[in-house]
Amino acid sequence: MTEPARILVVGGGYVGMYTALRLQRQLRAELRAGSAEIVVVTPEPYMTYQPFLPEAAAGSISPRHVVVPLRRILDRCRIVIGEVLSVDHAKRTATLSTLATAEEGTGPVALAYDELVIAPGSVSRTLPVPGLAEHGIGFKTVEEAIGLRNHVIEQMDIASSTRDPAIRDAALTFVFVGGGYAGVEALAELEDMARYTARYHHNVRPEDLRWVLVEASDRILPEVGEAMGTYAIRELRGRNIDVRLETRLETCEDRIAVLSDGTRLPTRTVVWTAGVKPAPVLAATDLPLNERGRLRCTATLAVEGVEHAWAAGDAAAVPDVTAKAPGGECAPNAQHAVRQAKVLAENITASLRGQPLKEYAHAYVGSVASLGLHKGVAHVYGRKLKGYPAWFMHRAYHLSRVPTFNRKARVLAEWTLSGLFKREIVSLGSLEHPRAEFELAAAPPPDHGDKPSS
Template identity: 40%
Template sequence: MNTVTRPRILVVGAGFAGVECVRRLERELAPGEADVTLVTPYSYQLYLPLLPQVASGVLTPQSIALSLRRSEKYRTRIIPGGAIGVDPEAKVCVIRTITDEIVNEPYDYLVLTPGSVTRTFDIPGLAEHAIGMKTLAEAAYVRDHVISQLDLADASGDPAEREARLQFVVVGGGYAGTETAACLQRLTHAAVKRYPRLDPGLIKWHLIDIAPKLMPELGDRLGRSAMEILRRRGIDVSLGVSVEKVSEDSVTFTDGRVVPTHTLIWTAGVVGSPLIDTFDAKKVRGRLAVTPEMTVPGHDGVFALGDAAAVPDLAKHEEGAVCPPTAQHAMRQGRRAAQNVIAALRGEPLQPYVHTDLGLVVDLGGKDAVSKPLGIELRGLLAQIVARGYHWSALRTNVAKIRVLVNWLLNAVAGDDFVRTGFQRGRPARLKDFEYTDSYLTPEQVRAEVRESQGTERS
């Protein structure tokens, strides 16, 4: 028998969208009006845009991991675990807790913000040998891996192995890939000065993308400026090119080139979390189809937003336009979704999500950056100030702001120590080792789990 009297609001995911939704629910719900629960495997919100600076050692990992328990006076109950299935008919979310228990969490309103996972393709050797850049652990691992390549090259007496250790390939010409290649190239350029036996000319970075333009959202002129900055640094940028196959010590491009390397960093886009495939709903290019109010058609009380949802972009006035998976949209969608959940709870009309993009910022490390705030094209130091100022102001807590600012100042004054922390001592970790994409249930398994649980409760 259900003894719960207050409506139950369940938020899945603690990214930009989920955290903003919970914060708004906390502020606007009357005391005792509803019970709010947040499901997340980690008790922090990751400030994803600064991940390349963690990989390059400019920022420490904890500076962009914003503690949920420290920063908020939550009335919200936090379930440490991951949602692995949803049964909208039974209004139950299946959760695997961090103690590896399977629990069924009932809800009246479900807000899905599970985020995204790295998009991969059926390329021979990719899953076994590529490294991702989607999580905090991956960023820390990438840094260790890159520095270890310098150490291994320095220790090797084989010219061919040394050449392979000192070549690095980044796939993906979007913001993540471009910033990752730019920041890590600066790291290796500075580090090689401390390796007198290594020829700096042997270090080569390759940035490739199947698209014809680098970061097309920036426009032609800023895109060309970014390309010029990268090439001036010695980064080989190849567009209209992808990966054909990957081995332990080489990458073959679709244009026939074979690059001897032990480092392939894969940032070629994202798709919605596998959670959205655990129940029957329409998808749009790998994301849940939702209304402008962010409700999932055909499923009562279910909202979806952020990277996992194809939220219509009403500000573009183009048929079929959806919001890009950016932090800027996710944060604002989270606030609007919270208001719509409360409106649904109170029997009031829901409001559509409308937001005009405020611009884009791309931090290429040092004094290099390109930015387009409010449509104004900026380059160089001014663009860098705007980029870092935007990220700094977007950090949610004062503790995070202080940590990031101190890290930036310390790195500018003292540089990097090029220290490895020991991730490389175990077996190599690749794409599938960080995102746990094989842990989700099928729709049939979800329904079976819920039926079994409900049968046990009745008996």
Template identity: 45%
Template sequence: MTKILIIGGGYAGFYTARTLEKLLNPGEAEVTLVDARPYMTYQPFLPEVAAGSIEPRHVVVPHRRHLNTTKIVNAKVTAISNADKQVTVRPEGGEPYEIDYDILVVTIGAVSRTFPIPGIADNAIGLKAVEEAVWIRNRMMTNFDRAAGLPRGEERQRLLTFVVVGGGFAGIEGFAEMRGLATRLLKQYPEISPSEVQFHLIEAADRIMPEVSLETAKWVVEDLARRGATVHLGTQVTNAEGGVVETSKGDRYPTDVIVWTAGQMANPVLRNSDLPLEPRGRLRVRADLRAETDEGILENVWGAGDSCQVPDVTGNGLPFDGSCVPNAQHAVRQAKRLGKNIVAVLRGDAPVDYEHKPAGAVAGLGVGNGVFTNGKKSFALKGLVAWAFHRGYHGLAIPTWERKWRVFGDWWHQLWVGRDVASDGLVVSPRAFFEEYAARPKPKPAAKGDDKAPAKPAAK
């Protein structure tokens, strides 16, 4: 059978595998998916995970449960040799080995893009994985617990100061949801006044959320200000050593919660390959999602999602190269087209170009608040209606009815009993409590004449 190898199990990889499972005949091809994580993460819900509105396990889709005939390999891709038709992978705790393929599908996704700013690598955290969202939620709750027991001063203020870097969709949604969680927590901490809780979003550009109209973006900034959160435009982070965020305008914000959402880049593993890449490190692909070199099509190599430079034939692409905007809408639809194109080529038919014109953009800004704008940015909704539209769209967009049921269940329970603000931050060191009180054997006394017995101190 033809061996189809999919590297990356995010949106694009998961949906490609599902499409192939639906279209391939038994015995027509063998599909393998490689990813270090055993699940796909629905990233638009991560801000709500960070705010405690959705149970973390409900925003991930387990590969083995929802891919029935695809072989799953949980390992990290470390190198790609298309000349040898091999991918090198390394499972956690194991030795690297090679996987052979006939057809390679590159859907390895993107990672957070950072800059060599002192202190960021040591003190900041991203918002691209469910583990990061859980950490943010737990740290906020733990900080409120600690601050409530301290007198007013520098340490208490540090615990109640939160900084987000980056004013794109991920940054604004995460920032607004975190602010909403803090408002909810204040009701349970009478020792803490609202004026003590500080939220700062730092954006280098002169506006936020380029996907929406300028008028809508200004409304979002004003709405956040009304809720006690400050957006600093035209500002850069210059230092974050010791958890003290310093900006290009001379401000300093001591904190231990720095969320970095200032951009993304293709997975760096692609640079450890012989595949054709564009200057930003993404795989070069044609509109039909086949990889291409300067000489033409690279046979049996396909790509989709954030790790690929996919031409946007509708003319709505990125301004610098005309490629598709790296978002979930494109990744899911590219994957479905990619799966259909692979099957078409296997059966001797021609592939079809990917074409999709996004209907608009929607963002949640905390419970009961959101914004929506159409594709032409000529129409916008704000507030409760946009928030309901946000939840409805993403609630239906998360794959599988099993996951939809769990997410809508979380929202239904929250409607009646409120969000869950219980912290499980100690899960990162689950044995600490047991170890603190566990009995240990006493050291054996040294035998008489034992040369290893400690010498008696000399008399003074």
């Protein structure tokens, strides 16, 4: 019996999920006949729609509606919850660890494949800043977003109950490093949420909270253009948010953020959103990488110089055939990733069927960014929008892009309800340590020594 052609998809993010989704539709006959198999290896059983993380952190969207369950949407694929550790493409073999191998203690296993799709996404790009590893908070996963929300509300509770002015000031100072989408949108949404929450604390006023945005370059939100970036700075500063341009975080040891301009900020919150880098697994392959650690690809999304290997999204350096200047590459963002996944699936199908491949070509249409409730900036098709119209466009665009009708309906319903009722201001910090109370109850009683005799 002939073995089915196995397509291995590494990663369940934008590219991984959308590519597998389109492949299972286009290869329906082959999958039914058993001549093809799609295997998706991903660390989590869901895809996170990252543009909604700021709203999830602010409580506008439930965390479970920011993620899409892969087993439901990829019902004709084999989902393996695990991590690809290395790839030997010359032997068409990937080495991976799974939840089962961890339990069995058998070590990594080898998985053979015929076609390889590398789409592991990216990880936070950190710098050797003293204290960052100990005190920094990321903002790339739904767990980090909800953890940050709980943390901010907890700091307000600390400030409300302490009598120590130093502890209070540190608790109410929030430092965000990085002026891209993640940093600006997270800060803006959380500042909105915290300002609303302050009305329920008898001794914490909105003006007591100090929000600081630290950006190393001379502008924020470069994707929306210089004019809209300048407007965003003006909007944030109008809300008493301290925007520091051409400034770097030097250290955050001992819960004191020291900036390159000499400012010292006692703080219990340092959020790091200063860029991303390719996933480490790329360096553990025998595939060609560029100077930034991304896979060298052709315009057909095939890995350059090798056969049966494909890539897109954050992991791939894809030539931008629509660029006026030669040598340009597609930006590693969601707008390109979703569209690349469509072409990638079509080209893999064409390759299996011996048909010609097509090049990926998409002119960048612009960007939208939220600056909190009813506020935003946009630069789309050459038109510049700000305020409520930009915020509405931001929501409409991402609602159209979030996968499945189920998620669209749930997100729209939550937005509608949040407009009719008050914000949720509950912190569920105990979710981060769900067994803490039971462990305390199950612990043996403290030994107080021998009781005195009566």
